[in-house]
Amino acid sequence: MKKISVMLFTLIFGMLTIVGNASANPVTYDPSLAHKDGAMAYKHMEYLAYDIGSRIAGSENERKAAEYIEGQFDRVGLDTEVQEFDYSSTKSSSNVVAYKEGKSTKQIIVGAHYDSVSAGLGVDDNASGVGVLLETAEVLKNIKTPYSIVFIAFGAEEVGLQGSKYYTNHMSEEEIENTIGMINLDSLAVGDQMYVYGNAGEDGFIRDQALAIADKKKLDVETNPGLNPHYPAGTTGDWSDHAPFKSKGIPYGYLEATNWEIGDLDGYQQTVEHGGIWHTENDTLEFIEEEYPDRVQEHLSTFSTLLTDLLKFMNKTSTSK
Known part of the structure; x- marks a missing residue:
């Protein structure tokens, strides 16, 4: 594994420190943040977007982001x-994979891509998803879960889902059979409404259980209402890292914040006021927090709570897989 050396410095009122290289001496945080839903996720999101910056696939910044994530999994x-891969004759990236043993040898995969486009800083798309991924991994590290959990930060999503395609193409038949489902986290911070999606029919059990948890805990999470016949109620399109798992027959759940009731009713226009934020220069904390005060914190808290409870209480009574 490649390592980088960085100078000792302190950020954010003494709560953030980097010492030495990214994995041996990772960025550390006040432990109390892991016990405040969404607070740790916010710090991770902020670090990826502002201490590293935009994370274009195959770039030095994308590599720095991978090292940061590796360091955080190690810290936990x-x-x-780290699963290195080439996706062209000149471009390479990596998936960062962490494993938590559960009560069963069956596993659930939880993934979020860490690369971004060049416009903006990739706060929403997808430092927010990685933040929730890392917070959940830390919260659950000492909690028994029904299934083993594989946490994956995917590289090179923005150039054709390269990381998730590489990962699924290198899964054995036994691994595929052993995987209860995959939960994808993408663009959680800014959309008007929080959603969870899943497969149609009985393979949509992850979505259904998430909605039941949201109802019980009074979380403002719903699913695609199905206004567009191309995307039936409860489902979504194959444009993020859940798609390669779906193609292997693995049931998926997908957390996202957007708005399915505006524009072309396809979920691409995230907000009434500004349309899509992802892939634009508006994908920064300054813009999002000025236009939507407290929305980022609310979303990260809600999604972190939902994902944590989902992984703690997941069952597969509604599927025969």
């Missing part, structure tokens, strides 16, 4: 590995 104490 999870078994971690």
Whole structure:
């Protein structure tokens, strides 16, 4: 694994420190943040977007982001590995994979891509998803879960889902059979409404259980209402890292913030006031927090709570897989 050396410095009122290289001496945070829903996720999101910046696939910044994520998994104490891959004759990236043992040898994969486009800083798309991924991994590290959990930060999503395609193409038949489902986290911070999606029919059990948790805990999470016949109620399109898993027959759940009731009713226009934020120069904390005060914190808290409870209480009574 490649390592980088960085100078000792302190950020954010003494709560953030980097010492040495990214994995041996990772960025550390006040432990109390892991016990405040969404607070740790916010710090991770902020670090990826502002201490690293835009994370274009194959770039030095994307590599720095991978090292940061690897360091955070190591800090938490999870078994971690980096899966390097080439996606063209000149471009390479990596998936950062961490494993948490559960009560069962069956596994659930939770993934979020860490690369971004060049416009903006990739706060919403997808430092927000990685933040929730890392917070959930830390909260659950000492909690028994029904299934083992594989946390994956995917590289090169923005150039054709390269990381998730590489990962699924290198899964054995036994691994595929052993995987209960995949939960994808993408663009959680700014959309007008929070959603969870899943497969049609009985393979949509992850979505259904998430909605039941949201109802019980009074979380403002719903699913695609199905106004567009191309995207039936409860489902979504194959444009994010859940798609390669779906193609292998693995049921998926997908957390996202957007708005399915405006524009072409396809979920692409995230907000009434500004349309899509992802892939634009508006994908920064300054813009999002000025236009939508407290929305980022509310979304990260809600999604972190939902994902944590989903992984703690997941069952598969509604599927025969």
